Amino acid sequence: AQKVTQAQTEISVVEKEDVTLDCVYETRDTTYYLFWYKQPPSGELVFLIRRNSFDEQNEISGRYSWNFQKSTSSFNFTITASQVVDSAVYFCALSGLTQGGSEKLVFGKGTKLTVNP
């Protein structure tokens, strides 16, 4: 079965601190995709990144960076120099083919990040 674990339920930091959100996944698929979504206080879900299982290169987008390590089944998300606007719930998700051809996106339970001024 596929599973995503976000062990950090809540994180609180002070503005300008760096913060890393952990994501550990379980899957038996050889082909799969990993995602991060942001849910700000307004409630909408915003797509941040998609990474496939064959691409272990780290990715950087502005203050955001992602570290994908298949050896540890982790896909961690780092925010550098955090800002108050980064306050949100962040979800990690996993997608892949399952036996029988059915597919679904499995979400972790989310990490609530609070950035204090």
Next chain:
Amino acid sequence: DAEITQSPRHKITETGRQVTLACHQTWNHNNMFWYRQDLGHGLRLIHYSYGVQDTNKGEVSDGYSVSRSNTEDLPLTLESAASSQTSVYFCASSESLAGPFYEQYFGPGTRLTVT
């Protein structure tokens, strides 16, 4: 601009009533999904569809049904609302023909309260 909308945004209903939540997307995506979000559970998949006339059960499908008569819409029906179905419901869509390998775009959510 293409978008995905949900209506109503807020709904209060009584136990036992039938409720239908609408989802409409103008992305022309083949794939559409319904999730519910509850504190401590993250998002859980209710039903999904890979195209017109196709529907599939997700992780928490009991008490819910969907139908797909066109590309743009996937209404979610609660046959007989129960208090356990009080939740925030999100609709999403994605473009892949082979499953949810592409990012899903989410609607703004519907907050449903069953009294």
